[in-house]
Amino acid sequence: MGERSIAGFARKVHSGEGRPYVERMTATPAFLDSNRPDVPDIVVPRAVLPFHLPGRPVRGRLIRLGPLADALLTRHDNHPTVTGLSGQALALAAALASALKFRGSFSLQAKGDGPVPMLLADCTEAGALRGYARANAERLTTLLAVEPEPPAAALLGGGYLAFTVDQGDDKERHQGIVAIEGESLADMALHYFETSEQLQCSVRLACWRGEHGWRAGALILERIAGEGGIDPELDAAAQDESWRNANALAQTLTDAELLDDGLASEDLLYRLFGLEGVAAQRYRALAYGCRCSRQRLSNILEGFSGDDLDHMSVDGDIIMTCEFCNLDFRFDRSEVRGQDGPAASGSADGASA
Ligand SMILES: [Zn+2]
Numbered sequence: 165m166g167e168r169s170i171a172g173f174a175r176k177v178h179s180g181e182g183r184p185y186v187e188r189m190t191a192t193p194a195f196l197d198s199n200r201p202d203v204p205d206i207v208v209p210r211a212v213l214p215f216h217l218p219g220r221p222v223r224g225r226l227i228r229l230g231p232l233a234d235a236l237l238t239r240h241d242n243h244p245t246v247t248g249l250s251g252q253a254l255a256l257a258a259a260l261a262s263a264l265k266f267r268g269s270f271s272l273q274a275k276g277d278g279p280v281p282m283l284l285a286d287c288t289e290a291g292a293l294r295g296y297a298r299a300n301a302e303r304l305t306t307l308l309a310v311e312p313e314p315p316a317a318a319l320l321g322g323g324y325l326a327f328t329v330d331q332g333d334d335k336e337r338h339q340g341i342v343a344i345e346g347e348s349l350a351d352m353a354l355h356y357f358e359t360s361e362q363l364q365c366s367v368r369l370a371c372w373r374g375e376h377g378w379r380a381g382a383l384i385l386e387r388i389a390g391e392g393g394i395d396p397e398l399d400a401a402a403q404d405e406s407w408r409n410a411n412a413l414a415q416t417l418t419d420a421e422l423l424d425d426g427l428a429s430e431d432l433l434y435r436l437f438g439l440e441g442v443a444a445q446r447y448r449a450l451a452y453g454c455r456c457s458r459q460r461l462s463n464i465l466e467g468f469s470g471d472d473l474d475h476m477s478v479d480g481d482i483i484m485t486c487e488f489c490n491l492d493f494r495f496d497r498s499e500v501r502g503q504d505g506p507a508a509s510g511s512a513d514g515a516s517a
Pocket of ligand 1: 454486487488491
């Protein structure tokens with residue numbers, strides 16, 4: 165989208181707002197940097213459970229990130245309110261990506277004029293999940309002073325919500341954009357499904373920090389068209405009725421149940437829908453999915469002019485931060501040629517030939 169959000173990378177040099185370069189003290193020497201940063205290697209095998217209600221026009225997904233939520237969310241030092249919103253976005257992205265029928269990724273992005281101007285989460289069809297939220301500390305403090313537990317609407321403010329399905333480099337991208345409407349992130353997502361996709365859905369999202377760290381989960385129900393798999397005895401009115409029932413049952417789900425590590429997802433589905441029957445499908449995994457790499461960042465840097473690169477460099481270094489996993493990558497200015505050819509002067513060893 166904007167030129168500043170290329171693949172979620174920010175240039176810390178320009179966003180430091182007067183903060184000194186503390187990062188440099190702990191920077192890894194360039195020769196030790198590998199292409200893949202050292203990020204938590206977490207896979208949660210039973211994170212996504214797709215299901216349907218046999219004979220009725222309802223299917224759904226139950227998402228529970230388990231310890232993955234903590235690993236993803238604690239990469240950032242946000243206020244818990246912001247972290248909670250970010251966790252809900254992760255669970256929602258995982259839920260929507262798990263419905264993809266092809267190789268690709270699903271991302272949701274909220275851009276608003278509130279104290280959290282940017283919220284992003286994305287997930288591949290294979291379950292590689294990542295996300296972040298950007299907050300304005302001063303405006304957040306002001307909001308929290310009057311509203312200690314602000315809903316998503318107050319955090320994000322007015323703006324838009326974009327849902328993007330990306331099928332890879334040369335394939336089509338499908339993007340739906342709606343104005344932010346509703347109090348919670350779940351309401352906002354519902355508004356999108358109803359207006360943009362003409363889908364009847366039910367969305368529950370939860371995220372909190374418990375004794376084992378952050379947890380996040382989602383329950384999505386979707387009404388399917390009245391054809392295959394639905395009991396032929398059910399006429400239109402009976403189908404409406406059974407959709408409403410399923411919705412009502414989903415509403416009885418508590419955050420505590422959704423985020424309880426000790427309650428298996430199948431058991432939770434039975435608890436919710438067992439009386440009328442529920443068919444769970446195969447579990448799918450979610451994993452820590454940041455896809456940043458030194459090589460990719462290097463490619464981005466090579467697209468800048470020598471002048472831009474000189475502006476980005478501080479004491480001969482350019483530092484790029486992956487906004488998803490919050491890792492810094494340090495490049496020696498003299499290693500980056502940029503569009504104009506050989507690196508400009510100013511590097512420690514005067515590399516221009
Ligand atoms: Zn990363």
